[in-house]
Amino acid sequence: MSHTLTAPCAHQEDIKKSRFAAFAAPVSTVDEAMRFFAEKSDPEATHNCWAYKIGQEYRYNDDGEPGGTAGRPILQAIEGQGMDRVAVLVVRWFGGVKLGAGGLVRAYGGCAANCLRAGERTEIVDLATVGCQCGFAELPLLKSRLAGAGAVMLHEDYGADGVALRFTAPRAVVAELEVTAANITRGRSAWEILS
Incomplete structure (x- = not known):
């Protein structure tokens, strides 16, 4: 049984001097997801990483982070929460301390999961x-x-x-x-x- 968000939500946390802000929203098309990312991305941030899942369609982007350390963990957070028809953007402002690959995976995936947990959800009815x-x-x-x-x-x-x-x-x-x-x-x- 899949769920989606009833409204956009956000979550922010600091991890080893880097600030992470996650934004999530319900979406029904790829164009809607891409518009959401464009609206919420911060050009002043170090990285704007994202993922979406709409039925069998999904995509993610690491935006300059090492491959597989940002977009994929965000997608895994979406799937781990049993969500569908959602888009999640995690914005990072680098604070000077490198997190390493494992730290990045935990930071991006954890921030995305916390954002989705904070959002109000509804069951998707076929x-x-x-x-x-x-x-x-x-x-x-x-x-x-x-x-x-x-x-x-x-x-x-x-x-x-x-x-x-x-x-x-x-x-x-x-x-x-x-x-x-x-x-x-x-x-x-x-x-x-x-x-």
Whole structure:
């Protein structure tokens, strides 16, 4: 079960005279993630390292730190927290003390993880888009049952024989809703999972 952030969050800490500031935000596209990084990056900072994960897509950037010591630990923090559809930027202002590869991994990964822990999260629900039909008399009861199961109406098309509905619903309850629709419409619901 994956989670995402409900709103952007931030965390800051000092590690051996270097200041680290982490910024995290919910994102749904790569372009959104890249805009977030551009907005929050500090050109005066020594390094602006980041990672994002959106479904099966992920990417990270070490921004001049030794390979694998910044971006990858940020991505591992995202995955370790069970997060998805998030972008995390960790900005470092060098304080004069070298941390070494292990120290950098702990600093970037730890700062990212602390930022994600501080953020408010919500569960990502896998939605299916469904189409079905019903008669005019059955519409109020069917819509009530669909809404009670968490369905959100996208479109209603009224015709001479009844109403064609298109809605999203949590994929976990779609099979149960199909049975409910068949019972209400006496098997005339013409149920179709569109995506």
